[in-house]
Amino acid sequence: MLTIGEKNLKSRLLLGTGKYPDFDMQKKAVDVSETDVLTFSVRRMNIFEPSHPNFLEKLDAKKYHLLPNTAGAKTAEEAIRTARLAKASGLCDMIKVEAIGCDKTLLPDPVETLKATEELLKEGFTVLPYTSDDLVLARKLEELGAHAIMPGASPIGSGQGILNQFQLSLIIEQANVPVIVDAGIGSPKDAAIAMELGASGVLLNTAVSAADDPVKMAEAMKYAIKAGRLGYEAGRIAKKRYATASSPMEGISV
Numbered sequence: 405m406l407t408i409g410e411k412n413l414k415s416r417l418l419l420g421t422g423k424y425p426d427f428d429m430q431k432k433a434v435d436v437s438e439t440d441v442l443t444f445s446v447r448r449m450n451i452f453e454p455s456h457p458n459f460l461e462k463l464d465a466k467k468y469h470l471l472p473n474t475a476g477a478k479t480a481e482e483a484i485r486t487a488r489l490a491k492a493s494g495l496c497d498m499i500k501v502e503a504i505g506c507d508k509t510l511l512p513d514p515v516e517t518l519k520a521t522e523e524l525l526k527e528g529f530t531v532l533p534y535t536s537d538d539l540v541l542a543r544k545l546e547e548l549g550a551h552a553i554m555p556g557a558s559p560i561g562s563g564q565g566i567l568n569q570f571q572l573s574l575i576i577e578q579a580n581v582p583v584i585v586d587a588g589i590g591s592p593k594d595a596a597i598a599m600e601l602g603a604s605g606v607l608l609n610t611a612v613s614a615a616d617d618p619v620k621m622a623e624a625m626k627y628a629i630k631a632g633r634l635g636y637e638a639g640r641i642a643k644k645r646y647a648t649a650s651s652p653m654e655g656i657s658v
């Protein structure tokens with residue numbers, strides 16, 4: 405069980421809702437993933453225009469914890485405004501803070517992320533900031549009261565997987581709130597590695613929505629995250645420089 409703020413989640417997979425070939429495919433992939441949390445960009449939702457297309461329309465939104473995100477924001481002010489809009493529309497009091505500092509890499513702006521997180525926490529939101537894999541920044545976000553830390557594995561939508569396992573593992577080791585690896589996951593292997601490192605969960609979108617078969621990939625991600633978590637809990641063996649026989653001969657008289 406994963407707990408973020410007051411939400412208890414059965415699944416450790418948090419899924420994005422954008423970029424699917426169509427809404428039927430999106431629904432099938434979401435169903436098979438068994439996720440509890442769906443994230444979506446508030447700016448793309450037409451939340452106050454029910455007649456406009458809404459990319460959650462095929463999903464039974466009541467079955468999920470909705471995690472609106474502030475994608476498109478570059479400043480704390482924009483992120484805060486977007487979060488308030490999501491709350492005012494009655495969608496949810498959880499928010500994924502995304503304040504982008506670089507158009508090419510979509511890497512987060514640390515200063516604006518901190519500012520937005522601080523303000524939204526004061527306003528009573530459950531705040532999950534998307535951050536770089538920087539240990540000190542992660543710690544500062546936690547000190548502010550962030551309910552989870554979401555370090556990127558690699559740039560959003562790049563599918564490059566985890567670029568710096570060392571940095572991620574430092575964040576995981578020191579955090580006292582859930583660490584959700586967010587962005588850049590390319591394959592089930594990447595998701596399993598994140599979980600084996602001890603992450604509390606994985607948030608991903610493109611790896612599923614842009615896969616040749618999004619439904620199959622959603623299922624693969626579900627199993628990879630479960631397998632990674634089990635492996636982490638089971639405790640892997642230590643790496644050794646030289647071989648140790650799997651069937652030791654000591655004590656056996658031939």
Ligand SMILES: CC(=O)[C@@H](O)[C@H](O)COP(=O)(O)O
Pocket residue numbers: 419420421422443444473475559560561562563586587588589607608609610611
């Ligand atoms: C949907 C969402 O929140 C993305 O911004 C998120 O960071 C996922 O990134 P990937 O598409 O790389 O999985």
